[in-house]
Amino acid sequence: MEIVGSLIKGAIDLKGALSNEPNHIESQKKVLIDLLRKAEKTEFGEKYDFNSLAKSEEVQKDFAKRVPYSDYHQIHNDFWKRVVEGEENVTWPGNPDYFALSSGTTGKKSKRIPVTEDMITAIRKAGIKQVEALANFDLPPAFFEKEILMLGSSTDLKQKDGHLEGEISGISASNIPFWFEGYYKPGKEIARIDDWDQxxxxIVKxxxxxxxxxxxxxxxxMELLLQEIIRYYRLNNIHQIWPNLQVYTSGGVAFGPYEKSFNKLLAQPITVIDTxxxxxxxxxxxxxPETDAxxxxxxxxxxxxxxxxxxEYINPDGSLKQNAPSITIxxxxxxxxxxxxxxxxxxxxxxxxxxxxxxxxxxRAEIRITGRTKFFLNVVGSQLSxxxxNTALRELEEKFNTEIPEFTLSxxxxxxxxxxxxxxxxxxxxNDQELAEALDQSLKNSNKNYKVARSKSLKGVKVTTVPVSIFSEWSGTQKKKGxxxxxxxxxxxxxxxxxxxxxxxxISK
Known part of the structure; x- marks a missing residue:
């Protein structure tokens, strides 16, 4: 009944109207002090004297001076390895019930990142904030009665040494609030299936x-799933089976590279919201909706x-130098x-x-993700993020009237x-050579460092075109599917x- 959707939409609109924009500077200072106080009696907190830090008049500057940067491997070797083994009060009070497995895009071996109850609560609160923001997108009341298909990793978390392990999307989905279960698809049973293809x-069935x-x-x-549904039911587009589809919440990577190919699967435009x-x-x-930031x-x-x-702040392997200066919001x-x-x-x-x-x-504290520190190509000074x-490839799409949702290079x-x-x-x-010449010219036009590199040690650009499916098949061989x-x-x-x-x-097969 649409009246239910009207009530939900009304509640969201009211909540949005009553909510005040946080003072981001003050909020961040408070968050830091709260973190320091909560963790002051942990091994990490005692090592860096969080007790005195939390009382500092210049807590943010002193925190930056006293505590070193660490990537996953550093903090894991020094601290989190013992957290995984069950030791308590190492970098956060107690011991977490969950560890998020993440091999990211740079290695086969899974990282184990602690996910505490405090983080579960924070993720849930952030999700509510995002739902409240829907009030800004002028969606009809009927939308708030429809179901939401969340395509994440399996919710069949693995028990190991007294804790549960899985990807963060699986951990989040396994902790959805009870009131959301009626809206959530594919539902708990299907979401537990570990094998991506199965x-x-x-889901298609x-x-x-x-x-x-x-x-x-x-x-x-998501694009691969929609293609499978369209193929299975012999549809022209996904709206023929889901006529009320109005919103796509993207995340993890920029949506821009996929926009043209994704829109081909639709009968009408939908609202894309990044997370x-x-x-x-x-x-x-x-x-x-005025921005994709x-x-x-x-x-x-x-x-x-x-x-x-x-x-000057980045090591050749993409890691951060310890003397690199940090700034606050x-x-x-x-x-x-x-x-x-x-x-x-x-x-x-x-x-x-x-x-x-x-x-x-x-x-507004609005940002865009521009890349990865280890995906920064700086051989012979080209300085490509x-x-x-992505910007250069969007120009190629327009020039050659095509879609280029996937790429890799070295x-x-x-x-x-x-x-x-x-x-x-x-x-x-x-033609690969035509693509190479156009790509090279686009990068020269938009990036002066690349242009200088091309006039010196960077000899040129080579392009090889392959079917898009090759990229997902590669991810499958790296045990990184879905x-x-x-x-x-x-x-x-x-x-x-x-x-x-x-x-x-x-290609030879």
Missing amino acids: RVKH HAKEWDIGALSGIPSW YLASEGFIAYQER MKLITDNGIYFEFVPFKP NEVETDQDYVLIISTVSGAWRYIIGDTIEFTDID VNKM AKRIDGEFYHCWYLGIETEI GQVKMERVMSEEKFLEWESFVSEK
Whole structure:
């Protein structure tokens, strides 16, 4: 009944009207002090004297001076390894019930990231904030009665040494509030299926029984699912089976590369809302339709710092130098890439999450993800971020009237000369050399560092086009199919050799 949707929409509208925009500067200072006080009696808190830090007049500056940066491997080797083994009060009070498994895009071996009850609560609160923001998107009351298909990783969490393990989307879905269960699809039974292909088969089989109003998941995997549904039921588009589909909540990667191919699966436009949920926490969400930027959640258990993303602060392997200066949210500027540093209610301290971001609106604390620190191609000074790569590929899509949802590249030395070697996922027939020339020119026009590199040590660009399906098949061989999995955009030379061998084998079949 639409009256139920009207009541829900009315409640969301009222809540939004009564909510005040937080003072992001004050919120962040309070979050840091709360974190320090909560963890002051842990091993980490005693080592860095959180008790005195929390009382400091310049708590943010003193925190940055006293506590070093750490990436996953550093904090795991020094602290989290013992947390996984069951030791309590190491970097956060007690011992967590969950560990988020994340191999990310840079390695096969899964990381185990603590997910405490405080973090579960923070993620749930962030989800509610995102739902409240729907009031800004002018959705009809009927939308709020429809079901939501959440395509994440399996909720069949694995029991190990007294805790549960799984990807963060599976942990989050297994902790959905009871009142949401009636809206949640594919439902608990199907969501527990661990094998990605089998889970997709079950979703496809039951798709016609559901009245889906919203989708949520990583674009590449969501697109594959929609294609399977359309193929199975012999449809022209997904709206023929889900006529009330109006919203897609994207996350994990930029939606831009997938926009053209995704829209081909629809009969009418839908509202796309970006989110930023990482294994380490729910970081940001899109609050308003006027922009695709996302609002940092500054009052919910995560303290943010920002390091200007400049070559002098980055090691050759993409890690951060310890002497790199960090700034707080009251010091950031627009038009500057930053390495994102977080401290959280799961006991991550000055943790290098691996993403780079830029601020689009400082007063609103709105950001965009611009890339990964280890996906920054700086061989012979080219200084290419994923953001610049995506922009160049959107220009290629327009020039050649095609879609390029997937790509990867590496810097290779060929006959003593450096080349940027690209693999583009394209379904249309386009000459590789023409693509290479257009891509090279686009990067020269938009990036002065790349242009300088091309006039010196960077010999040129090579492009190889392959079917888009090759990328998902590659992810499958890396044990990274579905869920939170993202394709490597920049590969090391060693990994790129594996990739090229894989592609050659697939193409020759």
